[in-house]
Amino acid sequence: MKKTLPLNTARIQQETFVQTIDLHESIASTNDWALQICQQKEMPHLVLTLEQTAGRGRGNKNWWSSTGCLTFSLILNPEEYSIAPRDYPLLSLVTGLALYETFSKFVPQESLGVKWPNDIYLQNKKVSGLLIETVPLPRVVIGVGVNVNNKIENAPEELHSSAISLAEFTTDEIDMNDLLIHFLSQLEAELKAFPLATNEITRRWEMASILAEEKITIQDGNRLIKGFYNGIDTTGAIKLQTDSGIISISSGEIIDRETV
Structure with missing residues (x-):
């Protein structure tokens, strides 16, 4: 018997700014597929896919997903929204804020938070991540994974204490069409406001950040940088108060956090 598809592409296309949709039952990586077809x-x-078998996060880390997880990639022309390559770190924050606002339609906003540069947290556990990739043409690919109706008990053991799904919080199944349509509508609004909203983007991110009053360690290539979280600058870089002063870091991964 053919698998019933829980995602309604006709409704998604009708109610959002998306022009065309590919829906797969199974695919290795939505971002890899999007990068292959982005010129066409x-x-x-x-x-969209119901099953992603080789999802990727930042730094080529694996993104675990299972039945009930929403995984998708969106191909955009950033020039349509006056977004230049130098703005891509801010685009990551904007996408994260769109996810944050979307999830607040389903769970209390005070239970949510964002972690630079690309994670959304629910009750201090990771519920969603994103990965933005570029190609030479004026294209960006925004890859998103959301733990919606999946069970973290089915994840690798190392994720049991650090991840959560929306349905595990609400104890009720969530309509993935509703969630995706909310997100795409929110993202469209964020993109349209982008050129005049850089200060507002960083202000909103800092309000939602889970890193306040934390000492963190960031790995940027071969460098390890330690300092106290000092907010986000207008380029989307994270600011750290270090022994030698405040520095901005535009890329990297937070590998250690310590509440002070």
């Missing part, structure tokens, strides 16, 4: 599709184009 009318934008915004959405790549």
